[in-house]
Amino acid sequence: MSVALAGVAAPASEAYQLDLRMPGASSDLQSVLKGASLLVQEASAEGKDGQDVLASARADYNRIVSALFSEGYYSGVVSIRLDGREAASIPPLDAPASVSRVTVSIQSGPKFHFSRAAVAPVAPGTKLPEGYAKGAVAKSGVIVEAADAATSGWQDVGHAKAQVASQNIVADHRASVLSSEIGIDPGPLVTFGRLETEGNKRLRTKRLREMAGFPAGERYDPKKLDKMQARLRRTGIFSSVSVTEAQAVNPDDSLDFTLSVVEQKPRKIGFGAELSSDAGLGLSGYWLHRNLLGGGERLRVDSAVSGIGGTTGGVDYSLGARLERPATFNPDTSAYLETELSRKDEVDYEQNAFDIGFGVSRIFSDKLTADLAIKYGVSRVTDSSGTTFFRQVYLPGTVTWDGRDNKLDATDGYYAQVGFTPFVGLGGDTGTGAQLTGDLRAYRGFGANDRFVLAGRLQLGRVFGSTLEETPRDYLFYSGGGGTVRGQPYQSLGVQVLNGGTLKTGGTEFVGLSGEARFGITDTIGAVAFYDYGYVAGGGESGSQAGAGLGLRYKTGIGPIRLDVGFPVKGDTGSGAQIYLGIGQAF
Template identity: 35%
Template sequence: MMLNVPSHIVPARGRGRLRSKTVAFLAVTVLSFTSVTAPAQAIEIFGFKFFEKDGDETPVVNPLDYTVTFDIQGNGDPDLREKLESASALKRSEEEPVPGSVGLISRARSDFEQLVGALYEDGRFSGLVKVSLAGRPLETLAPDTDLKPYEPVPVMFTVEPGPQFRFGEIVMRREDGSELDPAAYGLEPGAVAYSTNVLNAEEKVVAAMRELGRPLARVEDRNIVADHDSDTLDVTIVVNAGPVAPFGPTAVEGTEDVDRDFVAYMTGIDPGETYDPRELEAAEKRLKALEVFNAVTVRGADNLDANGAVPVEVNVSERKFRYIGLGATYSSTDGGGLEGYWGHRNLFGRAEKLRIEGSVSGIGSTSEYDDLTYHGALLFEKPGVIGPASTFTSRLSVDQENPDAYRSFSVTGAVGLKYKLTEKQTLSGGVELEYARITDSLVTDQETLTASVPLEWVYDGRDDELDPTSGFRLLAHIEPAYEFNQGNSFVIARGEASAYRALDDAKRFVVAGRVAGGSIVGADLTDIPATRRFYSGGGGSVRGYAYQGIGPKDENGDPIGGLSYMEANAEVRIGVTDKIGIVPFIDVGAVSTGTALEGAEFQAGAGIGLRYKTPFGPLRIDFAIPLNPGPNDPDYGIYAGIGQAF
C-alpha cells in the first residue's frame, strides 16, 4: 500500500515529658466514602490493589500471538522510528495476543492508516508504507484468512519515509477576501510542513474569530497541494468568520436536586452580552467548582436563534451529595489519633456545603485529658451570594492544642466572603472572634477574647495543586486584631511565594522553591496570645526539626514563639518511574522575638523524600536531618502525607 497526500488550673507551661530524639509520623489509614452505598473502586498503592473486583479482565477469544518488525529504509532518525512505533497499536501491545486472525488483520489495516498519519505529521508526504503478515502483503489477505499455522505470526512494517516537505506558498484569507497573516497562526514558508501545524493554524484562526464575538466561525475551504518535484507543500485556507452575535438564554439539562435556575445563574452569562468562548470556559469551571456535579459541559448552540443570539446549553450530571470519612494516625512521639467527618454538598438545593468534623490525638501518650489534642468544627458555605464569583463562608470550632509551646482551649466563630477575581486570583475577607484559655511558660490560664479581620489575596498559577510542575503561587495575608481582656491591638502580616519549573519535556525533573515570612506589629511579644505568635519547624516548614522546634525558647527549652519569621525551601523532584519519585531537599527557617528577624538564628535541615503517585495526589514520605541542631533538637525526622510538601 502506498500513501499519497489527501481548660482547669495547671502550673505554668514547662517541660512535662521527655523529648524524644526522633520525630516520626505515620498515617495508618484513611477511609473516605461519597456514600455509604457507593460501590468501592479499585485503587493501587505501592503495587497492591484494593477494592478490586474479580473478573475485571475479559479473556481474549481465540488468542493469536504475533511479532512485529519495523524496517525503516534510508533513514536513521531514531525520533522518527519512535514516532512510527508509537503509532502502531500492534507494536505497543506486542506482548498481548489478538483475537484470532480476523483481529490481527483488522489491527494491521488500522496500523497502516496510523503510520501514514504519523508520516504526514512529520512532514513526509511522499513516503511508502507496506505491511505484510507471515510474508504475505496485507492487501492480498481476505478478512477470513487463517494465520494460525504461522503463530507467532510475523508482522512486518516496511517504511520508506521520503524527504520532509517544507511549506511553499501559504494563503490565509477570510471569505470576503481580506487577507490574514499566516505567521500569526504558526505557518511560515520554508518551515517543515508538519500536518499538525496546518490543523493547529485552522484551530487558532477559528478561535481568534470566535473570541471576537463570531460564534459561527469555521474553516470554509482548505486546499493543500504537495509538489513532489520541489518537496514543498502549498496551503490555502479560507475562513468564514460569520456574524457577530450576543449570548441568548441559558438552558440547563440534567439537574434533579440542584436548582436549575441557580445553575443558570452560576454560569455568570447574561443574555445580550457579546459572545465569547472564554466566558463559556469560565462558566464550566465555575459549575465544576460547586462540587455537586460529576460532569459539566457548557457550550454555545450550533445555530443562532430567531433573535440572532447564541443560546447557551448546559448539561450536568449530579453526584452523590452526602459523604463521610474516618481516619486514624499514629505518631512515635504523640501516640494515636482518630478523626472523622460528615458532609453534605447540596444542603438546600443551591450547592450549599455543610461539614461537621472532629479529631482527637495523643491517645496512649498521656492519661491526662488536658494533654489531649482535639478539634471539632461546623463549617458552612453558600456560593453565589453576591454574584456567581462569590462564596459566603462560616465556621464554628472548638479546639484544644497541646504542643510544646503552650496548652490552649479555644472556641472560634468566623464569617467571611470569598471572591474569585479571576480564574487565578482569589480575594477573601471576614470577621473572626476567638475565646481562648492559654497556658505557656509566661502565664497560667490566661483568658483572651480576640477579634480580628483577616484579609487574604491568593494568586495560583500552578498547573496542579497537589503535584505542580510549572507556574507559581503567591499569598498575602494581613489581619488586624484586638484582644479585649488585655486591651492590646496588633496586626499580623505574612506572605508566601512558591514556584515550580520542569527541566525537561517529560516533566521528570522539576525544581520547586518556596519562601515565606511574616511579622506582628503593634504589641510586645508578651502581649500577643501564644496561639497567634509565629513558630517554625516540622513537616510543613523546616524538616529535620520538631514541630515548633525552631526559634527562641524558655529556660526549659520550650518554644515561646516570635514576632517575625522566615522560611525557605528548595526541592528537586525526580521521577524515577511514572509512579515513583525521589526528592532531595533543603529547608531553612528562623523565628525572632523582634518584628524584623532581629537576632534570629537560621537553622537548616536537609534530606530526601519518596513519592508515589496516586489518583488523589502523590503519597509523600520525607526523611530529614538537622544541619545545625540545638541541644534539644532531634537527630532526624520522618514525615508522611498526601501531596507535595509545598
C-alpha cells in the same frame, strides 16, 4: 533497513513473523511509522487468525500513509504482503485461515515543503503555527493547526460559527512542494442568547443559573463558557457539567445554549492522618453535605485530634463547622458562617478557645483568590504565670496566587499567600494590633517528565501594635516541626521573656526557609533531600535553628505518601532524628 520481529508459536494460533522494511527513513520517521502500524504493535500477539491479520493490514495502509503525511512525505509507497500476497488484493471475505509471515515495505519518498501557506481572512491577534509558512516542512498536522487557529481566532472575538469555507491543497511531486490555501468564513458577530438547563434534581434551577453566571446579552467569548463550567465544577455539587450551543444563530444574531449537569451524591465523608516522632499521631475527619437546603449550600463539619503519643505536650482537639453559600453576591463570590471549638495542650501552656465569624471569599481567576472575614474569638490560656483570658474581634484576610501545575505534587510554577489580620482587644489582657504573614513557594522541574525538581519556600510573619504579653497565643510564631523546620522538635524554638524569662512563648517575628531536591527513581517512587531554617524573635530576644534530612515519596492517586527523616544541624533545641509521615509534599 529491515527489522524482524518473531513471535512464539502457540498451539491454537501462531504469532506471525514480521519483516519491516523502511529504506532511507530517519530514526525519527521510523519511530513514527512503527507507532502508526497495527501490524507492528500486534506482531508478537498470539491468537490472531488470518481474518484479524488481514483487517489490521488493510487498516495499516491508511494509517501509514497518514503518518507519512504528518511528517511531510506525500510521495510514499506502501506495500503489505501476507505470505507473499498483497493485502489490498485479498478480498475481505477470502481471508487466509492463518498468516505466518508479514512483510511491510515503506518507501517514504522525498520530504515536501510549503510553496504557499495561506489562510484568510484572519482575525486581529490570531497567532498561526510557526510551521505554517513558505519553505517550512509541509506537515499535514500543521495545516490542520492553522485552520483551527484561524477559526478559533474569530470565535475569540465573538464569531461563534466561524468555520473553514474552502481548502485548496495541491502537491507538486516533481518539485516536492505543497501549496496550501485555506478560506475562512467568520460568520456573524454573535451575542449570548438564552440558557436552557437540564439534569438538576435536588438543586433549584434558579440557583443553578445564579451559580453558572451565564453572560446573557454579552458578546460571545468561549472563555466565558469555560469559566462558567469551571465555576460550577468548583462547587463540588456536580459529577458532570457540559454546555452545548444551538445549531443555528437566532435572527437577532444571538446564540442559545443548553447547560447539562449531573449531580453528585449529596453527602461525603473524608479522613486524614499524619505522624511525627515528636508531635505524635494526628487524625482528622470531616462530614460534608453538598446541597443542604437545595440552593447549593455546603455544610462541612471538621474534627481533629493531634498529639497522640507525642512528646510535645498533651492531646489537642478541635471541632468546627462551616456553612458556605456559593454565588451570594455574584457568581464568583461565596459567603460563609463558621465556628470552632478547640483545646491545645502544649509543653508550656494549655488553651481552650472558641471562635465564630462571617466571611466572604472571591475567585478572581483560576489562580487568584481572596478571603475576608470578621470574627470574634475568646481563649483561656493557663501557664506557669497563671490564667489569662483573651477576647478580641479580628478581621482575617488572605490573598492567594496559586500558579502550581499540581497542588499536591508541584513540579513547576509559583505559589504566594499573604495574610493580614488586624485585631481589637475587648478586655484588659488583650491588646490591639495586627498580624502579617507571607508564604512564598517556587518549583522548577528538569529532565524528561520532570524527574528532578527543585522546590523552595519562604515563610514570613510579624505582629504589630500589641505587646508580647497582650497578643493572643494563636497570633505568635514558633519554629520546629513538619511545617517549619524538620529535624527539630515541634514548636521547640520560641522566646523566653515572660514571667522573668522562665516562661517560653511564641515570638512576634518569624522567618522560615526551606529547600528540597526531589528525584524520581521510578514512575511511582521518589527520593527527597531537604534543608530547613527557622528564625524567631520577640521582646528583645531572638534565636534560630536548622534541620536537614532525606525522604521517600510514593505516588498515589490522592497525592504522594511522604516519609521524611530529619536531623538538627543548627541550634540547641533538639537532638536525634525526627520522623514525619503524611500525604502530599511537605510544601
